[in-house]
Amino acid sequence: MVETSPWIWLSAPIASLACAVLVHELGHALGATAGGRRVQRLVFGVGRPTWVLRRRRPALLVRPLLPLGGACVTDDGRSRAARWPIALELAAGALANAAIGALLWWATARTSSAWCGWLAWGQLVVAIAQLLPLRFGRGEHRLVTDGWRLLEVLRAGPGGARDSVGVSAST
Numbered sequence: 270m271v272e273t274s275p276w277i278w279l280s281a282p283i284a285s286l287a288c289a290v291l292v293h294e295l296g297h298a299l300g301a302t303a304g305g306r307r308v309q310r311l312v313f314g315v316g317r318p319t320w321v322l323r324r325r326r327p328a329l330l331v332r333p334l335l336p337l338g339g340a341c342v343t344d345d346g347r348s349r350a351a352r353w354p355i356a357l358e359l360a361a362g363a364l365a366n367a368a369i370g371a372l373l374w375w376a377t378a379r380t381s382s383a384w385c386g387w388l389a390w391g392q393l394v395v396a397i398a399q400l401l402p403l404r405f406g407r408g409e410h411r412l413v414t415d416g417w418r419l420l421e422v423l424r425a426g427p428g429g430a431r432d433s434v435g436v437s438a439s440t
């Protein structure tokens with residue numbers, strides 16, 4: 270029975286985080302599209318090798334070795350982007366995790382499935398980790414959460430969200 274197997278303790282956290290990353294990046298893409306921005310590229314996973322599933326916009330790239338990260342690259346075709354569409358795009362990743370996570374909690378309560386519980390846990394972890402406003406490093410190589418970028422975008426003056434054009438979201 271998979272619920273009691275020790276195997277689940279190794280595979281379930283990785284699988285649930287990978288699913289949460291998928292939901293998270295699709296959420297960003299949905300938020301971006303709703304705000305009138307163009308999704309250039311969706312990337313699932315980090316590192317190499319890279320499988321190109323689709324070259325045309327939106328391009329789909331999969332990095333199968335480490336599925337615990339991703340990116341949603343967007344623009345709106347202008348050099349200075351409006352703030353609210355970017356804020357919507359940034360928030361949509363964690364919102365998608367929260368929505369799917371809530372559904373999975375509900376399903377877990379009804380079915381008592383360990384896998385459902387793990388999948389819900391992954392959604393929650395990614396949503397919270399991305400909403401905390403954290404920054405690691407500085408300059409070109411800095412790593413920031415969606416929460417940090419959301420604060421930056423909301424604090425910026427009119428048209429001041431220029432830095433946010435380009436890679437607008439990553440896990």
Ligand SMILES: [Zn+2]
Pocket residue numbers: 293297362363399415438439440
């Ligand atoms: Zn994100």
